[in-house]
Amino acid sequence: MLEEAGYLLERGRIALYDGGEELNLREFLKRASSLIPNFELRFLVYKNIRDRGYQLKAGILDFRVYPRGIKPGEGESKYIIRVLSEREPIDITIPGKDILIARNLKKRLLYAVVDEEGDITYYEVKQKEMRGSLPPLGTDISAKGDLLEERVIIWDPFILNKLNKSWWFGRLTDEGRRLQLSFVESAYLIEHGSIEVLDGDGNVLSLERFIEVASAIESNFYRKYIIYRDLRDKGMVVKTGFKFGSHFRVYEEMPSESVFHSRYLVHLLTDDHTARLPEISRAVRLAHGVKKEMVFAVVDESEAVQYVEISWVRL
Amino acid sequence: MLEEAGYLLERGRIALYDGGEELNLREFLKRASSLIPNFELRFLVYKNIRDRGYQLKAGILDFRVYPRGIKPGEGESKYIIRVLSEREPIDITIPGKDILIARNLKKRLLYAVVDEEGDITYYEVKQKEMRGSLPPLGTDISAKGDLLEERVIIWDPFILNKLNKSWWFGRLTDEGRRLQLSFVESAYLIEHGSIEVLDGDGNVLSLERFIEVASAIESNFYRKYIIYRDLRDKGMVVKTGFKFGSHFRVYEEMPSESVFHSRYLVHLLTDDHTARLPEISRAVRLAHGVKKEMVFAVVDESEAVQYVEISWVRL
CATH class of the missing domain: 3.40.1350.150 (Trna Endonuclease; Chain: A, domain 1)
Known part of the structure; x- marks a missing residue:
């Protein structure tokens, strides 16, 4: 050699x-x-x-x-x-x-x-095998939501509490009287038949139409949604990772007093075919600094998601 | 309202x-x-x-x-x-x-x-006004370097020591007998007439030709080089920020026993016209975690560089 x-x-x-x-x-x-x-x-x-x-x-x-x-x-x-x-x-x-x-x-x-x-x-x-402990969505959930510009608002007090307390969907505002759902959360709940989303004219948006609307605001929306759905279907709590510069922060169970921090950051490699190493380096460094595991998600043509954990090692 | x-x-x-x-x-x-x-x-x-x-x-x-x-x-x-x-x-x-x-x-x-x-x-x-305390490059520096694939090697023992010890150019290997220069460092030294770089056939590469070669390996090379040159011309020590996920880490003076860490991370906003906020969030978060100031560099059409510091604040 x-x-x-x-x-x-x-x-x-x-x-x-x-x-x-x-x-x-x-x-x-x-x-x-x-x-x-x-x-x-x-x-x-x-x-x-x-x-x-x-x-x-x-x-x-x-x-x-x-x-x-x-x-x-x-x-x-x-x-x-x-x-x-x-x-x-x-x-x-x-x-x-x-x-x-x-x-x-x-x-x-x-x-x-x-x-x-x-x-x-x-x-x-x-x-990385991703797996969480949350129960599947109940079939008894049914509510209407309003599409504002970048969010969906749920007003039904019983449903909004259930969605937020049992699965940590959305964010409560106005002292718990309103639930703001993000686009990925809304799409997931539409796909499961748990909510109907109305546009400004009061028309119900189909899942397909909702995905079109969301994709117009966020070009990467659909692939992000595939990952969101996959992790939620696996029983995990999935919230935005914006503050950590990743697409999602992910919990294996509902956070409690004793387990409050998310374990994973999950990032979709955004370019269709290639990943840039400085982007990977930055994500791994950041995750290391906040004591989380950095997981990259790769979506293939059949929409299957593979999770790859990358971590710093000292040889 | x-x-x-x-x-x-x-x-x-x-x-x-x-x-x-x-x-x-x-x-x-x-x-x-x-x-x-x-x-x-x-x-x-x-x-x-x-x-x-x-x-x-x-x-x-x-x-x-x-x-x-x-x-x-x-x-x-x-x-x-x-x-x-x-x-x-x-x-x-x-x-x-x-x-x-x-x-x-x-x-x-x-x-x-x-x-x-x-x-x-x-x-x-x-x-952000960027300013450092290093003296300008001496006019007495003149050496030849070999272009390998992604680096330039300087073999002259006197020059390589001077470049490394006085301005922290390159990286010494093989117990100080060889100096590896990165592409931005090499371009800077070529432009200042301090080194001549030879390709595999022994031909001297002009600055223009060297930039072509480097740009073929790294598409963003030229704009990165403009920033590198500007910061070096301002008397700063500029090294790669790869481990921090930024283009450069920057020192105001030669690191010493007492001042060892770089003060700034400098990142070129890579898209020509737009910046994505998750990218900015990630960089600011990372810089905060390692106690550095995050500075974004914007290059305009006349190749002037503007430095914008972005930091987290609690309102």
């Missing part, structure tokens, strides 16, 4: 020749970079992991890494590592595929992200 | 009639929302500010707000407030214009951002 050759050359432990000519490190780096795509990034990561006291080998992604103190041949590798540049957008289907590979090999999956100055951040990438 | 009318109606302090018919709150909200663009958002913010014990009036943006305990007519207003929806992208020239208005009126400028659930976050928006 050329990364290993460069590492040993840099330490003066080997000499390298190309067509009889001895190569210094400068010549070696130029030639290796022109031969191997991504050599520069791979070399930086290789050196960094070796310097931390691990052995590594070429692997199915970029490298496989052995536990500290274990040499290749003496035992099993523990991680598989993909090397990424901060600047290159990645196809959002890649983490899902890498997770499958790691699972089949029974290894942990790490992404080594090299920033523009050559610093490396390691992220662990895992599939 | 209809917001005030709604507020008093909700509290039962007035009755409202439209064509002889008394309006309940539900009817009032429907009619006001159809009459006034953004009424719903303005009403939420109006109520929130009144509930916090401030008086407010319609103003040049959305509202002007009086200091606590001061009524309109008794004294001067303190803030001017623009009401924004989390979901609507804003034109990136707007903060600059609002800052001018606030400065002329000698008021503080606040943005009230309403999220999809009706919660409101207040941000203070200020112009």
Whole structure:
């Protein structure tokens, strides 16, 4: 492996020749970079992991890494590592595929992200099963709501209390006399037949029409709604994550005096096909700072949602 | 002002009639929302500010707000407030214009951002003068560098030490025998005649050609470089902000034992004409968590850079 050759050359432990000519490190780096795509990034990561006291080998992604103190041949590798540049957008289907590979090999999956100055951040990438403990929506709920510009207002005092207290839908205002529902909440309740939403002229909006109205205000609305619905159907409490810069903050149960903070931040990767690593870095950093788990949601063409947890790790 | 009318109606302090018919709150909200663009958002913010014990009036943006305990007519207003929806992208020239208005009126400028659930976050928006204490680049610096894929390597031991120790350019590797420069750093040093960068065939790259190469790897490169150059020209140390999810972290002087942390995070608003509020919220939240000031950079057509500091405030 050329990364290993460069590492040993840099330490003066080997000499390298190309067509009889001895190569210094400068010549070696130029030639290796022109031969191997991504050599520069791979070399930086290789050196960094070796310097931390691990052995590594070429692997199915970029490298496989052995536990500290274990040499290749003496035992099993523990991680598989993909090397990424901060600047290159990645196809959002890649983490899902890498997770499958790691699972089949029974290894942990790490992404080594090299920033523009050559610093490396390691992220662990895992599939996340999302599951909460809330009961399904009751079939006895039926209310009318008014569509204002960006929200739906429910006025029925019995229903609004039930929706808010049992499932934490919406936000009570005016001392509990009014419930403001967000668009995703409204769409969910329309789809479940729990509310009818009236426009300014008193006409009932179908789910399809409601989604059109919401999508005109928020271009990403439908894909956000798919995630909202999926998490709610799984029994979770899903509220806006705006204050944390994510689409949603998510609770496994109704918050109580003892468990008040949401456990997850869930973010839809917004571009259709690619994710930008600075966006991921920022979200993971922020979630870490507020002690939540950062979960990215990827929606495929059949509207199935996959959840990928990404967290900082120290190698 | 209809917001005030709604507020008093909700509290039962007035009755409202439209064509002889008394309006309940539900009817009032429907009619006001159809009459006034953004009424719903303005009403939420109006109520929130009144509930916090401030008086407010319609103003040049959305509202002007009086200091606590001061009524309109008794004294001067303190803030001017623009009401924004989390979901609507804003034109990136707007903060600059609002800052001018606030400065002329000698008021503080606040943005009230309403999220999809009706919660409101207040941000203070200020112009920021960026200034550091580093000396300009010496004219005695002249070295050659190799362009690898995403970095430039300097091998001259005297120059690399000077660049790194006096201005904190690049990153030393291999026990100080090599200096890795990022693309923005390399472009800056090329433009100042301090280095010549050679491609794999040994040809010197002009600044223009170097920018082309860098832009092929990072589409936003040129505008990022304009900001980098501007901050460096102002005597600041500018390093990548990748770990903080921003373009740059910025120091007013060379970090020392006593002053080690960067004071600012600087982020280029990436879309050409609009900024998305969730992106701003996320950056401000993150900067707050790491005790840095969040500064957004806006580049105009003449390549002038304006710096806008946005910070969380509690009203």
